[in-house]
Each structure stands twice: as C-alpha cells, then as structure tokens.
Amino acid sequence: MGVVSAKGLCSVGRVNARDAADPLAPFRARFVQAPDVTAYLDGNSLGRPLASTGPRLADFVTSQWGYRLIRGWSEGWLEQGQAIGDELGRVALGAAPGQTTIGDSTTVLLYKLVRAAIELRPGRTELVIDRDNFPTDRYVLEGIAAERGLTVRWIEPGDVTVNRIPLGPDTAVVVLSHVAYRSGFLADVAGITAAVHEAGALAVWDLCHSAGVIPTLLDEWGVDLAVGCTYKYLNGGPGSPAFAYVRASLIGEFRQPIQGWLGSANPFEMGQGYEPAVGIQRVLSGTPPIVGMLAMQDMIALIDEAGLEAVRAKSIALTSYAIELADELLPDATLASPRDPLRRGAHLTLDHPRFEAIVPLLWERGVIPDFRRPTGIRLGLSPLSTSFEEVEIGVRTIAELLRN
Numbered sequence: 001m002g003v004v005s006a007k008g009l010c011s012v013g014r015v016n017a018r019d020a021a022d023p024l025a026p027f028r029a030r031f032v033q034a035p036d037v038t039a040y041l042d043g044n045s046l047g048r049p050l051a052s053t054g055p056r057l058a059d060f061v062t063s064q065w066g067y068r069l070i071r072g073w074s075e076g077w078l079e080q081g082q083a084i085g086d087e088l089g090r091v092a093l094g095a096a097p098g099q100t101t102i103g104d105s106t107t108v109l110l111y112k113l114v115r116a117a118i119e120l121r122p123g124r125t126e127l128v129i130d131r132d133n134f135p136t137d138r139y140v141l142e143g144i145a146a147e148r149g150l151t152v153r154w155i156e157p158g159d160v161t162v163n164r165i166p167l168g169p170d171t172a173v174v175v176l177s178h179v180a181y182r183s184g185f186l187a188d189v190a191g192i193t194a195a196v197h198e199a200g201a202l203a204v205w206d207l208c209h210s211a212g213v214i215p216t217l218l219d220e221w222g223v224d225l226a227v228g229c230t231y232k233y234l235n236g237g238p239g240s241p242a243f244a245y246v247r248a249s250l251i252g253e254f255r256q257p258i259q260g261w262l263g264s265a266n267p268f269e270m271g272q273g274y275e276p277a278v279g280i281q282r283v284l285s286g287t288p289p290i291v292g293m294l295a296m297q298d299m300i301a302l303i304d305e306a307g308l309e310a311v312r313a314k315s316i317a318l319t320s321y322a323i324e325l326a327d328e329l330l331p332d333a334t335l336a337s338p339r340d341p342l343r344r345g346a347h348l349t350l351d352h353p354r355f356e357a358i359v360p361l362l363w364e365r366g367v368i369p370d371f372r373r374p375t376g377i378r379l380g381l382s383p384l385s386t387s388f389e390e391v392e393i394g395v396r397t398i399a400e401l402l403r404n
C-alpha cells in the first residue's frame with residue numbers, strides 16, 4: 001500500500017505523510033496481506049499472521065513433529081509454554097521469568113485463576129466484576145459464585161475507576177480488564193490493585209486487549225494474577241492458547257481446580273494422588289497445545305524488535321488520527337471511547353444507529369471493522385500491521401456509506 005495505492009479514496013498527501021513519517025511503517029510489509037482487504041481494522045479481534053509464520057508451521061510439521069515424533073516432548077515441547085511465557089513476560093508484560101505460561105483458552109485460565117484466588121482468601125464471600133466486562137469474564141464469575149455459594153458484587157456500567165469498586169472485609173477477588181473490550185478505557189492497574197490489597201483481597205486482571213500493545217509492568221504494579229489472549233495483538237492465530245501470570249510469591253500456595261497430570265509434580269511417574277508441580281507449571285492441566293503456540297512466537301519477536309514503547313506511541317497516533325477523522329467526517333456518530341490517549345487502549349468504538357446496517361457493506365468493500373451491539377463499530381488498530389492510510393480509508397468509507 002503506502003504512497004502509490006491511495007487511488008483517490010483519500011486526500012493523499014496528508015495520509016501518506018503520516019505513513020512516511022512513521023518509523024514503524026516498514027513492519028507492515030512483514031504481515032500476510034489479504035488481496036481483497038483495503039483496511040483491516042479488527043487487529044484487536046484477530047491479528048494478521050506474519051509471513052514468517054507459514055514457513056514456521058511447515059517446518060514444525062516436518063522437522064519437529066515429523067522427524068522427532070514423541071521424542072519432541074522431552075526435547076522442549078513440555079517446557080514450551082513456560083519458555084514462551086518468559087519471553088512474553090520480558091517483552092510485553094514486565095514479568096520476571098517463572099511466572100507466566102501458555103495454557104488453555106482465556107476463559108478456562110480465568111476460571112482456574114479465580115478459583116485458585118478464592119482458595120487463597122478463605123472465609124471471604126464476595127467476588128467483584130464490572131457489568132461492562134467481556135461476557136466470558138462475567139459468565140465465568142457468575143458460574144463460580146453459584147458453584148461456591150459466593151455473591152457477585154457488580155460495578156455498574158461505566159469506566160472502572162478505583163472509587164467505583166465495592167471493596168470491603170468480605171471481598172475475596174476482583175476481576176477486571178486492563179482495557180475495556182468495548183470502550184477501550186484503560187484502567188489504572190497499579191492503583192486499583194493497591195486498593196484491592198488494602199481491602200485484603202486479590203485482583204485478577206484480564207489483559208486480552210492490552211497484551212502486546214500497552215506497556216504493562218505486572219511485577220512492578222504488584223499484580224497477583226492475570227490472563228490474556230494471544231490471538232489479538234499477539235497474532236497467535238484463531239484460537240491460539242492464552243497466557244496466565246501468577247505472582248512468584250503466590251505460586252507456592254496456588255491450587256487450581258482442574259488437577260491434571262501435566263500440572264502435577266511428576267507426571268511420568270503415573271503415581272497415585274495429585275501433587276502440584278513446583279512452579280508456574282502447576283497452572284497446566286492436560287497436554288499443552290504446542291501447535292497453537294507456534295505463530296505467537298513470531299509476533300513476540302517482532303514486538304521485541306520494534307520495542308513496545310514505540311508500538312504504544314504509534315497506537316496512540318493511530319487512535320488519535322481515527323478520532324480526528326471521525327470528528328470531521330462522522331459528526332453524527334458518538335465516540336464511546338476516552339479522548340484522553342493516556343486513558344485509552346488501542347481500539348475505539350463509535351456508535352451510530354445505522355452502523356449495524358452498513359457493516360456488511362463495509363466488509364464487501366474490503367473495509368473490516370467489527371460490530372458491537374447495539375450500535376457500535378469498533379476499530380482495532382494493531383500498530384505493527386496497520387497504516388494511517390487504512391484508518392483514513394476506513395473512516396471515509398464509513399462516512400460515504402452513511403451518506404447513501
């Protein structure tokens with residue numbers, strides 16, 4: 001794309017100037033480009049694959065799975081999740097080694113971590129979550145509350161700030177998202193975690209919409225437990241397994257509810273009775289999904305090469321540009337996301353009563369945002385794979401379809 005392909009869809013000079021001035025622009029060429037897509041604005045839902053991922057997958061099938069066969073398990077596969085977790089911790093999470101691993105889906109890991117956190121706060125009866133949190137987080141918490149006879153205390157809709165969190169002597173666990181999946185509101189993890197600790201409770205953070213795009217300092221911020229997706233800004237591919245973080249000082253007491261052999265101390269002794277593994281491995285239950293862990297390694301390396309601070313700087317520039325264009329071209333739409341870039345993640349939601357009707361037409365034209373009920377178009381701008389030109393094509397096409 002870039003300079004030559006603006007094709008009159010946009011006011012060429014300005015957009016190309018932003019891409020020309022963007023130090024991260026060259027990274028975009030390393031991703032697979034879909035021939036019919038002119039603006040991919042859903043990198044927060046499913047990141048594009050890197051071109052290097054194809055050969056990595058093919059090579060795995062032959063040289064590892066094919067040639068090493070079952071020997072692969074003792075040649076690195078069993079430790080693969082922890083090795084990637086450590087690298088992810090170093091590059092994107094501010095987590096020292098030994099606290100992060102790749103496991104099940106975010107939903108399942110969240111269940112396991114919340115259950116474990118409840119065991120660490122015996123006698124306390126309340127779980128806290130916000131009404132605006134992602135459905136799976138709410139459903140998991142409601143299920144656990146029913147299972148354990150606990151009460152869910154809700155934070156009513158709106159940005160989650162520390163003064164809105166119902167904390168008290170009965171609070172066991174607070175579950176929140178670092179970046180709200182709809183509005184993009186960026187929560188104050190350190191401040192909220194400190195307040196949760198003050199109440200004697202534990203915090204479980206969902207990093208699905210921040211991992212790989214927002215600099216995160218889990219160790220420094222005193223985070224207890226965290227989970228996050230790898231198929232969003234970590235480009236692990238559809239359904240790639242999620243990561244879990246357990247603070248080093250909690251690992252010794254951490255007991256998760258799905259006791260499986262690969263989270264046990266000596267899986268190949270096939271012994272009687274479950275004894276949890278010594279470190280972060282105790283988060284695991286069954287056989288780790290090695291094939292699903294391949295693609296994310298390419299993206300973690302790319303983020304390391306680009307630098308997460310630079311990724312965040314471009315992310316702020318992209319979302320600010322999208323807001324500027326929306327203010328100019330979509331005066332009837334409402335911005336559901338913070339205008340302050342320091343309180344905003346890497347995506348935006350705009351609301352308009354006619355958005356539901358135009359989203360299929362956008363997709364037909366190769367402009368791919370997603371739709372969030374009841375009236376929201378969500379623009380997820382993954383910094384290493386998204387150009388300023390794409391943002392302009394996207395907003396201009398939305399404006400054009402609204403006029404028709």
Ligand SMILES: *Cc1c(COP(=O)(O)O)cnc(C)c1O
Pocket residue numbers: 105106107108134136137177181206208209229242
């Ligand atoms: C995407 C997302 C999930 C998805 O969970 P899965 O188990 O991977 O389907 C969970 N929570 C949040 C906040 C998300 O954004």
